[in-house]
Amino acid sequence: MKMAYQRKLDLQNGKIDLTHGSGGRAMVQLIHELFADAFGNEWLAQGNDQAILPPTQGRLAIATDSHVISPLFFPGGNIGSLAVHGTVNDLAMGGAIPQYLSVGFILEEGLPLSQLAEIVRSMGEAAKAVGIAIVTGDTKVVEKGKGDGIFISTTGVGYVPDGVNLSGDQAQVGDVILVSGTMGDHGMAIMSQRQNLGFESNICSDSASLHELSAALVKHVPSLRLMRDPTRGGLATTLNEIAHQSAVGMSLSESAIPVNPSVRAACELLGLDPLYMANEGKLIAICSAEDADIALNTLQSHPLGKNAAVIGTVVEDPHQFVRVSTDFGGERLLDWLSGDMLPRIC
C-alpha cells in the first residue's frame, strides 16, 4: 500500500500515541515506515490480516513467548532481540527448524519512537541472522500507566525433520547431562542493570539464538534425548521439570557447572544462586553416556558452546530429586524455584 502522509514519522523526537493502535491512518504509517522497513519480506508485503505460506516439510512446530523484560535495553541486547532469540530457541529445543515468526506489540502511550525503532531494528537483524521471516503482526496501544513501554509477544512456526523425536520425557537412567556454557549470565546482567549494582561492565546477557547448536546436536548425537533452554528459574528449575517429565532423578557435580567468575562473585555478594538465574543463550542436552564425548565436542566446536560441559547424570530416584554434590564433599538438593527471585527477567 502506498499512501501519502502529511509528514514522515519523527523517529528522533516522536512518541507513540493512542492513534497508533487505532487501525487507522497512523497505524498504517507506523507499519509502513517502521515495521515493513525492518522486517520486509514477500509474505508481510501481502498486507492481509494473515500470512499465507508454502506447505511445511514435516511435522509442524509452534512455540510462543510474551516478553515483558525490564529494563528494555540491557548489556547484550534489548527486548526486541530477546523476543526473537527466545522463541527461536523454544522451537530449536524441540529439534525444529525455525521458519516463521509472528509478532504482537503492546505499546504504552508515550513510548519514544526512537526506542521503538531501535527495538524493531534489533528484531529484524536477529531474525535475519537466523534466517527466519517475520510474516505477520499486530500492534496495540494502551494508555500511559496501563503498560510499561513495550511488551512483545512472538510466536514461532517451523518444522521437525523426520526421525527427530525429542521430548522432556525421554531422559533415561544412566544418561549424561550437558550444558552449552556458563549459567546465570542473563539473570545477573538484568539484575545489575536494574539495581545499578556497578558491575555492569563485566556481566553481559548471553541472549542468542541456539538453532545452529541444536541442529548440530541433532545431526551428530544419535542418542540425543532432549534439549531445553534454562530460562526463568534457571538450570535448577528446568532440570526439575525434566526430572518430573521423565520420572527420574539427577545427580550433578557443582564444580563441573560452568559459571562466569564475575557472575559467581556478584551472586556471592548478593546471596543468590547462579543455578536459579535465567539464561537466554544456553541449552541443556541429555544423551546416552556413550555419546557424551561426541555431544561435548559438537557443542564446543561452535562459538556459542565453547564453555560446554558434562555436569551430571540421570539417576533412578522415586522422589525425582535433582541433587548436586558440592565442592566440599557435601550434597544439596536443588528444588524448584518456589518464590520469584527476579521478576520480569524476560
Place this chain on the structure above:
Amino acid sequence: MKMAYQRKLDLQNGKIDLTHGSGGRAMVQLIHELFADAFGNEWLAQGNDQAILPPTQGRLAIATDSHVISPLFFPGGNIGSLAVHGTVNDLAMGGAIPQYLSVGFILEEGLPLSQLAEIVRSMGEAAKAVGIAIVTGDTKVVEKGKGDGIFISTTGVGYVPDGVNLSGDQAQVGDVILVSGTMGDHGMAIMSQRQNLGFESNICSDSASLHELSAALVKHVPSLRLMRDPTRGGLATTLNEIAHQSAVGMSLSESAIPVNPSVRAACELLGLDPLYMANEGKLIAICSAEDADIALNTLQSHPLGKNAAVIGTVVEDPHQFVRVSTDFGGERLLDWLSGDMLPRIC
C-alpha cells in the same frame, strides 16, 4: 507432570502475584490447575516449550493478535472469547481452516484468580466450538500498575485448501461488496459499557467465530475475491485498505448497510458514525456481480449471516476513494479513520 502442592489455587479469593510468572512452582501450579483443565489436549499435555503437531495439509496460514480490550468483560463476551474469535477470524478471512492456537498471557499482579478462571474457561469453550486446539502458551506477570488486568496474545495456525486464493488485492471493477450483518455492534457495546451510558441492555458485542461463514462462501461462490473482518476502524477503514490494495474505488449505498436500530440511535446521540465502529463477528466479502445472489443466499442461510446485505460495488477510481450515497440523494466520502475514536476496543 504430577506435583503435590501445599494447597490448591484459591479460585474464589486468590490473586495473581509475581511468583505466577517466575517459571517456578507457582507457575506450574497455575498451568496445571487452570490452563490444562480448560484447554486440555494431547499436544498441550506434551509439557515441552513447543508443540509438535502433524504436518499441515496445504499452504500454511498464520495470524496473530494482541488483545488489550477494556473492560475485560462486556455484553456478549470477554477478552478470552474475543481473543479466540479474533484470531480464528483472521485465519478464516484468508480462506484458511483454523487448526491450532498459541496463547501468551500478560497478567497484572493483583488480578483476581476468579476473573482469570472465567476468561480462561471462555477461551477453552470458544476454541472447542471452533474445533481448534490451544497447543502451547506462555504466562508472564508484571507488577501492579505496569499492566491492566490481563492482555492476551493469540496466534492461530491453519492451512489453506488447494485452489483457494483470496487476498485484499483481488477486488475488480464491477464486483459487488457484501457484509454479513449489522455494523458497529461491538464498538458500541464496549463504549456503552465503558461510559455507563445506560443503553447496555440493548446493545451486545457481535464477537463470534466466522469460520463456518467463510468456509461456506469459499465453497459456494466461485468468484469470491476476498473476505475481511471490519474490526478496528470499522467498515470504512477496512474498505479503504482493500481499495488501496486493489487500486480501485468503492461506491456504497448508505441505506443498504445494515445497522442495529439501537446502535444507530446511540451513534446519533453521541455524534458517532457506525461505519467507523469496530465489529468482531462480521465479514466483508467481495465477488463478481454474477455471484451476488449466491453469495447473499449463502450468508443469509447461516445464523451469523441472517442480516447480510449487498452494500455497494467496486468502481474505477484513480483516487481509490470509498464513497457512500446518502439516503437524501447526496454523497459523502468515507475516509480512513484518522484519529482514535475508541481506544482499546479489542
